Amino acid sequence: MTHVFHRNPRQHLDFAMRGQGIELFDQNGKGYIDASGGAAVSCLGHGHPVVIQAIKDQLDRIAYAHSSFFTTQAAEDLADFLAERAPGDLDHVYFLSGGSEAVEAALKLARQYFVETGQPARRHFIARRQSYHGNTLGALAIGGNAWRREPFLPLLVPAHHVAPCYAYRDQLPGESEEQYAERLAQELEQKILELGAGNVAAFVAETVVGATAGALAPVKTYWRRMREVCDRHGVLLILDEVMSGMGRSGHLFACAEDDVVPDIIAIAKGLGAGYQPIGAMLASGRIYDAIVAGSGFFQHGHTYMGHATACAAALAVQEVIERDHLLANVLARGEQLRGELRSALGQHRNVGDIRGRGLFVGVEFVQDRAGKAALDPAQKTHARLKTQAMHNGLLMYPMGGTIDGVRGDHVLLAPPFICTDADISE
């Protein structure tokens, strides 16, 4: 009997005993290609000596100091690294221990910003139906994933949702990408006006949708249009790059490709690449300055925020990615992966769409290519795919069931940035 309260207590789990490069090994010595980096986390693969050494060195100096007493060199250096590379003036880095915490902090910062600047009526958040922003109550409240939200609805503040940018399903025949983006921007604007522009705090969205729609990137002008609507009504734009950021898309920040600068951005997963739990929220000068000039205190915080060892690990991860030019590999290997998937599966009757950016790749499954109907959730195709893939020595991240009630019928592939041409083919 196990005393670990696993998230799915009825599921049999093997032991992960060791990891090396793109592979994990279980207690029987069987190897698995980690083609999803867990949940798009392990972007440097496993057992990277530079990161391990950085963690050891940090532990030798100091493992942890509480952020209300001290800062640490590791936190300062990592914040400098991120701020220097972030788009626009997202210069103020607030460290957390994961993605949900980063989103939660972003929601609270947006709200506090409006309280401090004399707009206390701004309290509503608008997000999108195809979205996941985390499992803590605030992040869950804004997310669109009905299945995850359902049991907790009485505990969640009401949130407001608009359509995602889902060209494969929602772009109309004869509609250009620009027209489609414009239609979605109008929907956001209508929602803002419906709620009363002076009551809306922020629009929150994943730059590229991850778990609920399988690496779903927007059409080209989408983010520019959405930003314009937010600006017109004084609504903040919060981008959640917990999954799509930190190089996964081929750019350190995914939004760089969309020519848009949010007011707040949330990152995690690839930041520490699984070597330590760490997330962060980057805020613009306007927001930071308002807090400093106002109460002078962001009313938030966690015991482990800015954890020195986690910061040292994340800095080493990011320095290796830059030193080894791994983002160029992300772009090249991503193209290769989509190309090989299209050759092998593109005409399969149950494969509707193969998509993504960089090494953030989704395959959407359908009952038939023409009808695009989602697979029957009762068949648990995703669970069977995962089991069969593991049997064959492959880890990938499947989601199953409904499309508009949001869960998606797809697998997500997010291999480590170090993977080679041959790894992708295998």
Ligand code: PLP
């Ligand atoms: N936001 C997005 C886009 C995510 O994909 C996730 C996790 O999958 C989260 C937030 C929550 O992150 P965490 O599981 O680290 O709390």
